[in-house]
Amino acid sequence: MPTDAAPARFPRQPSGPGGGPAPVPVPELDAAAVESWRSGKGELIELLARARERLGGVAAVRLGPRPTVLVTGPEAVQHVLALHPDRYVKRSHRARLLIGDGVLAATGGAWKRQRRLLQSQFTGTGMRRYEQRIAGAARTAAARWAGYARTGEVFDVGEEMRRFALDTIWRSLTGHALDPATARELASVAAVVAALPTLPADAVEARDSVGADLARIDAVAREAVAAARRGEAGPDGPGLLQVLVDAGEDRPEYTDALVRDELVTLLVAGHETTATTLTWLYLLLDRYPQAREEALAAGAQGSPERREAVQALVSETLRLYPSAWILPRYTAEADTVAGYAVEADSDVLVCPYLTHRDPALWPDPERFDPRRFTAGGRPALTGAYLPFGLGPRACLGTQFALRESTVLLEHLLPLHTPAFSSVPGGATYGLTVRPDGPTPARLAPAGG
Numbered sequence: 001m002p003t004d005a006a007p008a009r010f011p012r013q014p015s016g017p018g019g020g021p022a023p024v025p026v027p028e029l030d031a032a033a034v035e036s037w038r039s040g041k042g043e044l045i046e047l048l049a050r051a052r053e054r055l056g057g058v059a060a061v062r063l064g065p066r067p068t069v070l071v072t073g074p075e076a077v078q079h080v081l082a083l084h085p086d087r088y089v090k091r092s093h094r095a096r097l098l099i100g101d102g103v104l105a106a107t108g109g110a111w112k113r114q115r116r117l118l119q120s121q122f123t124g125t126g127m128r129r130y131e132q133r134i135a136g137a138a139r140t141a142a143a144r145w146a147g148y149a150r151t152g153e154v155f156d157v158g159e160e161m162r163r164f165a166l167d168t169i170w171r172s173l174t175g176h177a178l179d180p181a182t183a184r185e186l187a188s189v190a191a192v193v194a195a196l197p198t199l200p201a202d203a204v205e206a207r208d209s210v211g212a213d214l215a216r217i218d219a220v221a222r223e224a225v226a227a228a229r230r231g232e233a234g235p236d237g238p239g240l241l242q243v244l245v246d247a248g249e250d251r252p253e254y255t256d257a258l259v260r261d262e263l264v265t266l267l268v269a270g271h272e273t274t275a276t277t278l279t280w281l282y283l284l285l286d287r288y289p290q291a292r293e294e295a296l297a298a299g300a301q302g303s304p305e306r307r308e309a310v311q312a313l314v315s316e317t318l319r320l321y322p323s324a325w326i327l328p329r330y331t332a333e334a335d336t337v338a339g340y341a342v343e344a345d346s347d348v349l350v351c352p353y354l355t356h357r358d359p360a361l362w363p364d365p366e367r368f369d370p371r372r373f374t375a376g377g378r379p380a381l382t383g384a385y386l387p388f389g390l391g392p393r394a395c396l397g398t399q400f401a402l403r404e405s406t407v408l409l410e411h412l413l414p415l416h417t418p419a420f421s422s423v424p425g426g427a428t429y430g431l432t433v434r435p436d437g438p439t440p441a442r443l444a445p446a447g448g
Helices: 005-009 031-040 044-055 074-083 108-122 131-151 157-174 180-198 203-209 211-229 240-247 256-287 289-297 304-320 398-412
Strands: 058-061 068-071 327-331 335-337 340-342 347-350 416-420 427-429 433-435 440-445
Touching (some): 074 347, 108 398, 157 211, 180 211, 240 256, 256 289, 304 398
Parallel strands (some): 068 347
């Protein structure tokens, strides 16, 4: 930690009204550092990391005419996301072109109504109805991997993880296993997600750039919604899509357009993040093979000890590569965060990626160590770990994502060890943090 970080992290504050400390301006990264970043054409995360390292858990960077406030300190994170979500609001989701008015992009009263409908589907009893669907998708993936092991075929681990996660969410939405034709069409979801960071700023031009992919997604969605309206349940019974369709009977806002948007939102949120997490996990196990051995040695197949150890693998992967790596907000009113004055109409970036790599919270933060989640090594502060966000707008599908990841790993880890022929050199920071290249591998016998 540079020595110039301390004064910014712990400013000397004058007394305010009533004798309490008066808020001070948010420390801002110097213009030279910003210009150096711009001239080097680096990733945004590089500039944000520099600001956090030099200035602490609440910092400002000037990306436009006015500074953007970066929030990474746990108390400040909790303040913004959990304690005062009415002051720090969402304006527009980066994927709105794809997900329309789905729950991720919705705001105000519409968001509250949509979230209330979906929330019960992903907790308690709601989650239990997905157990068999998750298990079915995991068995299908395991059978494919067994075939790769027999033939020695090279396959892409990232594509396999995407295929599994898409099959899981499709079964949960429709009651049907993902067939090859639908899988080919829904590959357009990943294509649009990957394109989002580079699309033109103009909304019409952006839509035109991915128009063919959007048309394929819309065609699949229309047919799925029509089938649900006809009552054509899959072998596993009606899925979550039926809940959305039925909502239209007494909630006029659930038109075909909104049902489409919720369906696509759930497809995006329900498979892209899980697939990325599992891909990173296998890349990390390639570098830290002992972590896999420790997880398998924790207990017998199906035991609570084994499950806890496998969940720790997922949790540590999510620490390094959180599903929600950055959370943009907008200040509806002036506020004080950790002693700093944040003006109204300010852009605020909460960055779990940097919070999870803060050495003050996580010793040796760049090291992959799942024991942080089994041996009491996780910080107790609420805002220190938030891979799926925090507060009212935290991801609805957190338990679903953790469950499907754990079930798949319980099937695959004991039997197969991918041997990568090449690995990505870094990461791409878009809607998720993705490996920046392919992940070709062959399967070696477990322990081989």
